[in-house]
Amino acid sequence: MKVKLLPSINRGEPVSVSEETVALSVDFCKLYPDIIVGIDFSGNPNKGNFEEFMPALTLARKHGLMLAIHCAEIPNRSEIKQMLMFGMSRCGHGTYLTSADYAYMKQHNIAVECCLTSNIKSGTVESLQYHHIKRLIEAEVPRVLCTDDSGVFDTTLSNEFYLATEAFGLTQTQCIDLTMEAIDHAFASCEEKQNLKIQLDAFISQMTVKDNRVHKTKRYIEKKTCE
Numbered sequence: 001m002k003v004k005l006l007p008s009i010n011r012g013e014p015v016s017v018s019e020e021t022v023a024l025s026v027d028f029c030k031l032y033p034d035i036i037v038g039i040d041f042s043g044n045p046n047k048g049n050f051e052e053f054m055p056a057l058t059l060a061r062k063h064g065l066m067l068a069i070h071c072a073e074i075p076n077r078s079e080i081k082q083m084l085m086f087g088m089s090r091c092g093h094g095t096y097l098t099s100a101d102y103a104y105m106k107q108h109n110i111a112v113e114c115c116l117t118s119n120i121k122s123g124t125v126e127s128l129q130y131h132h133i134k135r136l137i138e139a140e141v142p143r144v145l146c147t148d149d150s151g152v153f154d155t156t157l158s159n160e161f162y163l164a165t166e167a168f169g170l171t172q173t174q175c176i177d178l179t180m181e182a183i184d185h186a187f188a189s190c191e192e193k194q195n196l197k198i199q200l201d202a203f204i205s206q207m208t209v210k211d212n213r214v215h216k217t218k219r220y221i222e223k224k225t226c227e
């Protein structure tokens, strides 16, 4: 298994710390381009002013680092607009995105990282049944299931799949599709993604699949080629 890192900017800390994080990330990315692949912008959404972190994030992007930005975790409309205009590859949470924002995420292929336990424990989503993953799936917005932080929120990715399945009756095929989608949106090379999909497909082939759409994944792998 390959592990990659996204050094994190905590918006609750001073901007000078984020500048240091980006400077170190840029240096390490040159030494270990397969390992340091992006920057995560997260922390308490009530703290810090996104605009002040934009120069550091712009520098990171200029050096080829991908951006995962926690956005719309709380209903802060002006910040949401600012973040979407700034751009990102992955959007953490996306709880308060509007349907117009959904169209933007689809158009720009930005995946929303859905973190069910985190959102409930942080109080940004009232209860599982109201979680926005349901709306994201219905609107066909790119989305991935995540833990946010398995240590802090005392959960695992498997548990998040279990919760999503219990709350929204996801089928086995939908769970497989969600996993395939996570590979699509990983900060990895096309070859790495293809290999992951082949491994996943081999695993799925051994499973007792309860509906007949499973072979779709195989065709999907065969269809895509790396440029």
Ligand SMILES: CNc1ncnc2c1ncn2[C@@H]1O[C@H](COP(=O)(O)O)[C@@H](O)[C@H]1O
Binding pocket: 144, 145, 146, 147, 148, 149, 150, 157, 182
């Ligand atoms: C056995 N564990 C795992 N296997 C495969 N993919 C995993 C994973 N744990 C996490 N991810 C993938 O990493 C991204 C960030 O997730 P966290 O917010 O950090 O949990 C997500 O896209 C998730 O699908």
